[in-house]
Amino acid sequence: MTSIKDVAKLAKVAPSTVSLVLNHKGYVSEITRKKVEEAVAKLSYVPSEMARNLSLNRTNMIGVIVPEISHPFFATFIREVEVELYRRGYKTMVCSTVQKANAEHAFVNMLRRQTMDGIIMGAHSLELDIYDGLSHPIVAFDRFINENIPIVHADHQSGGRLAAKAFLPHRCHHIVQIMGAREVLTPANVHHEAFIETLTEAGTRVDTLEMAWNAFDPIDFLQTAEQLFNKYPDVDGIFGPDLAICSCMRVAAQRGIHVPENLKLVAYDGTYITRVGQQVITAVVQPIGHLAYMAAEKITSWVNGRPGEKLYALPVTLQKGDTC
């Protein structure tokens, strides 16, 4: 391997000078700069990132933990985060947790070991004690972890209300909402309360169906949909995560229930999946790009020592579709 010393030798300068040239630091005379650049070119020298990392005590790597990378919501989030981090000079390492027992734990240990400078944590973990006493940069994505960890999330309160208001003019009699597991501590849980509150005030019956914390497979959603129609045959409105609503549309079609005539549907999240079917699904849209921007911004500024300011919930919007 050709190292900085080889370059120095060939250019007849000191390694430190080569370092200065390569990093555009300090003052280097035009003539030595040229010499160094020539030597670099001649040897086609490429500096070692590992050595640099050790010396600087930095990796410029940020880890992103999510329950399931391939889920449209997280996939889009990761895409956006990766772009934002790249802009700021950081690399993105990913980790999907639902398929791997305690990968989250392993990942957090990597943070300790300085494999990365910080992490954006969005997994649906149930064991939060692994974060206790950790002083490394961590930003939570739509998750409560502990008091020291700032959290980036959408304004789920408005989200719940927005969804409820979408149903209101249609005077549904019986709405069922599908929700994730309550045991997962996420600010997203408030949207259910806001939803129920707004609708029950208006006199609508609302029932709730809770899913498992690790349900991400389309199969899981299909089962839930079947279950829902069996348990509540008179349902005329459903509110739930994108994929759950997709499954409900399928099952409704199979049972001859017409959407939106006999059944109103509103999805929560509003990922692209609500826009690729035959009907556009009416949905509360989480601002994934904005969330990703904030997550990237907060984690990198923490890595650089700047304390994170308080974060206000990011605004959600309603996507007018064909299903409600």
Next chain:
Amino acid sequence: MTSIKDVAKLAKVAPSTVSLVLNHKGYVSEITRKKVEEAVAKLSYVPSEMARNLSLNRTNMIGVIVPEISHPFFATFIREVEVELYRRGYKTMVCSTVQKANAEHAFVNMLRRQTMDGIIMGAHSLELDIYDGLSHPIVAFDRFINENIPIVHADHQSGGRLAAKAFLPHRCHHIVQIMGAREVLTPANVHHEAFIETLTEAGTRVDTLEMAWNAFDPIDFLQTAEQLFNKYPDVDGIFGPDLAICSCMRVAAQRGIHVPENLKLVAYDGTYITRVGQQVITAVVQPIGHLAYMAAEKITSWVNGRPGEKLYALPVTLQKGDTC
């Protein structure tokens, strides 16, 4: 930062002994092992990955380059690759290229700089010269890069035939296939030829619509669908990538064309998106899990010095759906 020396000092042993204990290497007496472990615990010492990397000249990090992380096909691929790499003790770094001008170039440079040990390259790059003379471990995912780079891909020849055979019994008169840009050098291109061949042999007219190399947004596919129905009003069969077929279903529905009665649809890829709509889309399914497994296997064995054996195309399957 507490280092291996501090542990050694506290345990009254040499740093190398601590290293042996930590890495479960060589022979260490039970008694000194205990001493070391106690010291580690007392100092809550965590070894530095950066120092280890430099010393071992290894990062245990694999980069995965794709055009678009959030696309269902790539999102699923990355999920599977990440799981497979994790099993083998590697971390996964991702890079999405369509949004970032020459990120691919930057990424390949990271390989040179030893930021990662190897990369799995699946981007739709048009400039392949950046790979010339690169001797680092690279495995191409469904892309031709150059002679030295092994390639993991599905059996697209069978894929094209399988799709054609799905149409055959329905005796379509005019089938249109939507394809990616020909300028992207991918083994996937053969499926179009196999498709046309099989159908024209049977006397069916087949037209082809080519999309831009960087088309990944649902919007792009919707435009293509509109264009298709305008240009070929008599079309009664469409073959194309999952998202293109989704868009065609939407546009067909808007125009009152019934699927499958008046229009047969077959998708290529068969990602989960073909399974979340009201109708299951008939599709040729690429074995994403298998592809990911092979990609992970080949890149890690190359990193470990074992030469990659030749790879045979991985088998595809047909998903019987409601659309053909």
Next chain:
DNA sequence: TTGAAAGCGCTAACAC
């Protein structure tokens, strides 16, 4: 403006 030298924290060859 440049060079010498001391790390960064770990591993591994080689003695003992």
Next chain:
DNA sequence: GTGTTAGCGCTTTCAA
């Protein structure tokens, strides 16, 4: 079995 020592390749004072 365990310790000594010399790196891995870079950055960064501090002198000159």
